[in-house]
Amino acid sequence: MLKNDRLLRACRRQPVDRTPVWFMRQAGRYQPEYRAIKEKYTLFEICEQPELCAEVTMLPIKQLGVDAAILFSDIMTPVRGMGVDVVLNPGPILARPIRTMQDVAALRPLDVEAAIPYVTETIRILVRELDVPLIGFAGGPFTVASYMVEGGPSKDYARVKGMMYSEPDTWFALMEKLSAMTADYLLAQIAAGAHVVQLFDSWVGNLTIADYDRYVKPYSKRVADAVRATGTPFIHFGFGTGHLLQSMAGIGVDVQGVDWKEELDAAWARIGHNVAVQGNLDPIALYAPTAVLDAKVKDILRRSGGRPGHIFNLGHGILPTTPMAAVQRVVELVHSIDPKEMSRLG
Ligand code: CP3
Numbered sequence: 001m002l003k004n005d006r007l008l009r010a011c012r013r014q015p016v017d018r019t020p021v022w023f024m025r026q027a028g029r030y031q032p033e034y035r036a037i038k039e040k041y042t043l044f045e046i047c048e049q050p051e052l053c054a055e056v057t058m059l060p061i062k063q064l065g066v067d068a069a070i071l072f073s074d075i076m077t078p079v080r081g082m083g084v085d086v087v088l089n090p091g092p093i094l095a096r097p098i099r100t101m102q103d104v105a106a107l108r109p110l111d112v113e114a115a116i117p118y119v120t121e122t123i124r125i126l127v128r129e130l131d132v133p134l135i136g137f138a139g140g141p142f143t144v145a146s147y148m149v150e151g152g153p154s155k156d157y158a159r160v161k162g163m164m165y166s167e168p169d170t171w172f173a174l175m176e177k178l179s180a181m182t183a184d185y186l187l188a189q190i191a192a193g194a195h196v197v198q199l200f201d202s203w204v205g206n207l208t209i210a211d212y213d214r215y216v217k218p219y220s221k222r223v224a225d226a227v228r229a230t231g232t233p234f235i236h237f238g239f240g241t242g243h244l245l246q247s248m249a250g251i252g253v254d255v256q257g258v259d260w261k262e263e264l265d266a267a268w269a270r271i272g273h274n275v276a277v278q279g280n281l282d283p284i285a286l287y288a289p290t291a292v293l294d295a296k297v298k299d300i301l302r303r304s305g306g307r308p309g310h311i312f313n314l315g316h317g318i319l320p321t322t323p324m325a326a327v328q329r330v331v332e333l334v335h336s337i338d339p340k341e342m343s344r345l346g
Helices: 006-011 032-040 043-047 050-064 101-105 117-129 141-150 158-166 168-192 209-228 242-249 264-271 283-287 290-304 324-336 339-344
Strands: 086-088 092-094 134-139 196-200 234-237 255-257 276-281 310-314
Touching: 006 196, 006 310, 032 043, 032 050, 043 050, 043 086, 043 117, 050 117, 050 324, 092 141, 101 168, 117 134, 117 168, 134 141, 134 168, 141 158, 141 168, 141 209, 158 168, 158 209, 168 196, 168 209, 196 209, 209 234, 209 242, 242 255, 242 264, 264 276, 264 290, 276 283, 276 290, 283 290, 283 324, 290 310, 290 324, 290 339
Parallel strands: 134 196, 196 234, 234 255, 255 276, 276 310
Antiparallel strands: 086 092
């Protein structure tokens, strides 16, 4: 049963007693318990065991006191369900990258309950056990396509942009399949009980506004439209997306994520105050002395102005060597301040 609905209220820009806080990558290698589990299983093996996957998802709830859980999974989980051979080492690596129209045609449509039934089974366990909202998620179309086309991480995105520019029919066919898959995948997570969903288009900031609008936005919008029809709050995030924030929010989001390179108040003004925002502490601030960390957290809260519709988070994921005490400190500090006092923070 949900006891704490701060996240849901903030998504809908309703007033809250305290700003909700959670962390992207809040389950992971900075936790000794997670590292112990990872000695025995790969990430996908954890995901395939719903009881274990639910336990990993809940680790940060108990340890940190955050206001939301995020399903433990990876953006490549549903891609595996389309018949693609992918391993994490540590980022996604494909045995056979998707490069041609034939490769795109060979991608199977995703049947969540047949191909990756463990995802919805994990969600059903979690919604029974959690007293905070559960965030389901999927990768955004550009980010997932970048791994599929490049075959692994990339610095310059030359192959994936090359497909857009030189083989647009192949690109648009891939986008059709990925957006349909992603919509189905998020709808299955919502049907299983996820309270909120987040679309992680982490690397889309590598596109110009014109390329984003032409090659990606219509497909992200299809995903957002499908989610909106259920009434489930939708969070959208990308890294290095200062120039894209308005366009990204324009697919119809409840909450736009802001990365740490931007000041929250300036970003929020550009996005528009009719949308909630999530962010945006630099993950490296978690390594700073407590006084420096505290000042940075308070600066973000001051910039939120206590306006309804701010979800405190990092501006990208937690790094594996982050000290647990700093993460706990951020939760404690955010929860100690009444939103009504925030605009006066010094
Ligand atoms: O936030 C959470 O706690 C939920 C778990 C989660 C994972 N991946 C587990 C994971 C989430 C939300 C993701 C999303 C994801 N995966 C993104 C978008 C978010 C972002 O960080 O920008 C991306 C780009 C991926 C692709 C991916 N998977 C990368 C780049 C890596 C390596 C990163 C690293 O830290 O080394 C992975 C592997 C991965 N997925 C790990 C975790 C906890 C780390 C390796 C492991 O523990 O096995």
